């Protein structure tokens with residue numbers, strides 16, 4: 580039986596098949612009508628947002644199409660569609676009471692049990708994912724739990740891949756706390772040329788992060804479909820051409836960003852970062868399972884903060900638990916341990932100073948550990964021979980930064 584997570588992916592893909600009338604053929608996800616999608620025990624709860632002035636006929640056409648498409652998904656038992664005005668949504672989000680009936684949301688929630696399933700052939704499939712032009716391999720760096728050093732590993736893995744001779748890009752889709760600008764010590768807004776976003780540059784890497792587009796204090800409350808839109812634009816509208824590797828720093832956990840990435844481009848492999856602590860390991864196993872569900876190959880686990888070596892005596896301390904436990908868990912999960920990165924003051928200091936350890940301390944043991952990791956990653960996933968291909972390739976581009984205007 581399908582789990583709710585995979586059904587949710589199919590629901591979002593199905594909504595991308597619903598046209599928003601009068602919007603030049605765009606679908607309702609791209610025009611930001613879809614505010615939220617939740618699937619629990621086979622019940623799909625969909626919130627649409629439409630301005631009050633929207634023609635009733637159009638609204639009904641959209642709602643009907645949503646019901647038809649979503650009901651046809653295998654595993655969906657019931658479909659609930661709630662259509663709200665932006666004002667009603669804002670009130671709901673602020674926890675304010677609904678006003679008098681005359682100013683109610685555009686429509687009350689309506690449910691329809693998903694009777695009479697369509698034949699499997701007619702069921703919507705996940706959106707086809709086309710490779711990014713000119714990029715060799717896309718590698719996701721993920722963690723089940725926050726704070727284990729995933730972004731630190733992503734940045735230093737990217738730099739170490741570069742150190743061993745590859746051309747590398749780094750994409751930060753950690754929507755809950757994009758940290759690449761801080762870790763790499765860069766800021767500013769990316770330029771747009773020929774309707775494509777140009778990545779920023781740091782230490783020879785091409786970098787794109789949500790952090791470049793957000794105010795530092797902006798609370799991030801983007802929901803599933805918006806996250807999908809942002810990630811799609813970062814993959815499709817940014818000029819990544821001419822790269823051997825694109826390293827993607829994922830948000831922690833198992834959620835919409837992972838789903839969006841896997842549905843937008845073929846992901847060649849995922850690297851799961853964990854500390855040796857029990858809790859991180861449980862979450863790492865969950866993350867690993869999620870990538871399997873999404874048909875993304877898990878290349879292995881990286882144990883971060885594996886041990887602390889006292890610089891003067893070389894004595895070793897296992898502050899977060901013994902890395903042997905990670906090895907045991909990796910064996911149980913039938914995945915290799917790709918590398919062990921020690922807990923080291925220079926890593927933290929380098930991160931805070933915007934000078935990652937691989938460039939700040941190029942001859943240190945920690946850098947050596949990152950280079951070993953990068954070498955293993957490159958062995959497992961060598962970049963395509965035609966990694967340069969696709970430069971200058973013409974792609975239809977529309978709605979740059981449109982997600983920020985919604």
Ligand SMILES: Nc1ncnc2c1ncn2[C@@H]1O[C@H](COP(=O)(O)OP(=O)(O)OP(=O)(O)O)[C@@H](O)[C@H]1O
Pocket residue numbers: 722724725726727728729730731732753756758831883884920921922923924926927928930931
């Ligand atoms: N091996 C290490 N040695 C010392 N400090 C480290 C190491 N790895 C990460 N850190 C530090 O731990 C903190 C958290 O790291 P980081 O931001 O990379 O974690 P994260 O898993 O990406 O967090 P989030 O869940 O917030 O995205 C940072 O201060 C970083 O410098």
